[in-house]
Amino acid sequence: MTQHLSEADVRGIAEYTRIGLTAEEVVTMTADLNAIIDSLAPITEFDLDGVEPTFHPI
Template sequence: MSLTADDVKKIAHLARLGIEEQDVASYAKDLSGMLDLMTRMSDLDTDGVEPMAHPMDQVQRLRADAVTEQDNREKFQAIAPQVEAGLYLVPKVIE
């Protein structure tokens, strides 16, 4: 697929991008190349290929899900200006 200069200008307008006139041809070439790549990729047979979360065969290290801090809620609410039913009350700022 090959984009024209008018196509690039329309896309730029829709995306609210300002493109200099001298750069339109370069953008058209680059975008056309990307679209051609996507077309070629969609033609590939991917039956039997399992989806992957990461292209490398890696496992993410996870930390243990353990509580590491003590509960300071009562202490913090004791010094808060206004608290009601365990919630902090703040002044209304939006009508």
């Protein structure tokens, strides 16, 4: 698993969003968020050349 976010990043996000996390929760959340980011990797394999961005106001 690639380390996209560090524990310091997760602490900063938690502080910004005013979520209190224990040291153990920071470790768990860091692993979970990195796993989520890794699971999105297949999206980068799509050929999107020439595909116009879309906008949905709803």
